[in-house]
Amino acid sequence: xxxxxxxxxxxxxxxxxxxxxxxxxxxxxxxxxxxxxxxxxxxxxxxxxxxxxxxxxxxxxxxxxxxxxxxxxxxxxxxxxxxxxxxxxxxxxxxxxxxxxxxxxxxxxxxxxxxxxxxxxxxxxxxxxxxxxxxxxxxxxxxxxxxxxxxxxxxxxxxxxxxxxxxxxxxxxxxxxxxxxxxxxxxxxxxxxxxxxxxxxxxxxxxxxxxxxxxxxxxxxxxxxxxxxxxxxxxxxxxxxxxxxxxxxxxxxxxxxxxxxxxxxxxxxxxxxxxxxxxxxxxxxxxxxxxxxxxxxxxxxxxxxxxxxxxxxxxxxxxxxxxxxxxxxxxxxxxxxxxxxxxxxxxxxxxxxxxxxxxxxxxxxxxxxxxxxxxxxxxxxxxxxxxxxxxxxxxxxxxxxxxxxxxxxxxxxxxxxxxxxxxxxxxxxxxxxxxxxxx
Numbered sequence: 001x002x003x004x005x006x007x008x009x010x011x012x013x014x015x016x017x018x019x020x021x022x023x024x025x026x027x028x029x030x031x032x033x034x035x036x037x038x039x040x041x042x043x044x045x046x047x048x049x050x051x052x053x054x055x056x057x058x059x060x061x062x063x064x065x066x067x068x069x070x071x072x073x074x075x076x077x078x079x080x081x082x083x084x085x086x087x088x089x090x091x092x093x094x095x096x097x098x099x100x101x102x103x104x105x106x107x108x109x110x111x112x113x114x115x116x117x118x119x120x121x122x123x124x125x126x127x128x129x130x131x132x133x134x135x136x137x138x139x140x141x142x143x144x145x146x147x148x149x150x151x152x153x154x155x156x157x158x159x160x161x162x163x164x165x166x167x168x169x170x171x172x173x174x175x176x177x178x179x180x181x182x183x184x185x186x187x188x189x190x191x192x193x194x195x196x197x198x199x200x201x202x203x204x205x206x207x208x209x210x211x212x213x214x215x216x217x218x219x220x221x222x223x224x225x226x227x228x229x230x231x232x233x234x235x236x237x238x239x240x241x242x243x244x245x246x247x248x249x250x251x252x253x254x255x256x257x258x259x260x261x262x263x264x265x266x267x268x269x270x271x272x273x274x275x276x277x278x279x280x281x282x283x284x285x286x287x288x289x290x291x292x293x294x295x296x297x298x299x300x301x302x303x304x305x306x307x308x309x310x311x312x313x314x315x316x317x318x319x320x321x322x323x324x325x326x327x328x329x330x331x332x333x334x335x336x337x338x339x340x341x342x343x344x345x346x347x348x349x350x351x352x353x354x355x356x357x358x359x360x361x362x363x364x365x366x367x368x369x370x371x372x373x374x375x376x377x378x379x380x381x382x383x384x385x386x387x388x389x390x391x392x393x394x395x396x397x398x399x400x401x402x403x404x405x406x407x408x409x410x411x412x413x414x415x416x417x418x419x420x421x422x423x424x425x426x427x428x429x430x431x432x433x434x435x436x437x438x439x
Contacts, residue, residue, distance in 0.1 A: 021218030027151030049077030125159030150220035162249030190240030207236035336393025
């Protein structure tokens with residue numbers, strides 16, 4: 001039986017002192033299960049969020065037979081199974097291994113690779129970085145030393161459109177066209193041949209481990225290295241031209257809707273898919289879970305979009321649910337001060353989100369029961385709020401978006417702070433609307 005690992009609070013450094021970590025990270029994985037109030041939790045690393053059709057079916061079956069029937073999508077495009085029973089670890093591992101979702105027991109938590117999910121599908125981007133993701137994953141699995149990376153160390157692969165470049169990668173690759181790429185690490189960058197990009201990313205990760213060992217602070221991520229210690233790309237064998245004043249591109253994520261002649265993009269309500277909704281994405285050549293808690297469906301008929309909408313998925317960019325996320329909250333998390341998922345989606349929409357009901361078209365997000373904070377505005381006003389909003393049950397703010405976002409933080413059963421402003425639960429809709437649209 002695989003034991004659940006208790007969460008480890010990060011040490012807090014004194015002002016002006018580097019962070020010192022005296023133990024490895026306790027991030028959950030497919031084999032290292034986390035204990036929560038609603039049962040065990042398993043986190044499956046999915047490089048570039050990629051799932052084959054068979055893997056989609058296996059994941060849906062695992063959620064129904066071993067967990068609570070749902071799949072949570074993380075801010076790195078990974079998948080979480082919740083509500084797992086004690087003693088299910090061996091059965092879950094066997095199920096995942098059969099489907100190719102557990103290619104290595106030693107490296108499964110370090111396969112943190114985010115890539116532009118629409119790459120190669122919509123005609124945008126300089127290079128299909130999904131191919132980089134597969135090559136980099138193969139390099140990771142083949143390098144015994146790579147298992148020493150933290151479960152939080154992140155590789156980001158951007159095809160030049162800027163959708164994922166700003167997601168806080170420790171090692172970031174950006175396609176720049178003309179057969180070239182830029183490798184960004186710790187505020188520095190080099191330009192190199194695109195064909196060398198995946199191997200250079202792995203070399204940079206190795207250089208980080210060497211720098212962390214030399215610093216002796218137990219750093220999990222590049223930004224935690226103390227002053228005077230950094231990743232020297234030249235010394236780790238990366239052949240490239242230094243980029244003066246490197247800057248990462250910035251662009252929007254793919255909007256819900258049709259992406260190309262054979263691809264669709266959808267979002268999951270509050271970042272969670274029921275097993276039925278996950279299966280509704282098929283048939284497809286592959287499904288790519290995204291850092292925005294949705295899915296890009298490759299190799300499918302764009303005419304299926306209304307069916308996905310009817311199944312309760314967010315399929316329109318003007319949907320009032322687009323950009324609304326929440327942590328687990330009560331009752332699944334003991335640290336949460338409120339049932340934030342219910343407060344983020346009250347009324348009939350909450351029943352749809354928690355129970356499923358693909359035929360309940362009248363209760364889809366955006367219909368009656370959805371608070372004013374996420375309804376389209378009146379004529380002359382934006383139909384869709386500008387900023388994403390995240391409901392958090394405690395100060396940890398698990399799963400919050402990157403960049404600018406509206407912070408809705410529970411401070412009690414019926415009290416919140418919206419971007420720091422004390423707000424009673426009954427006033428949330430108006431407060432959230434104002435915060436999302438007035439920055």
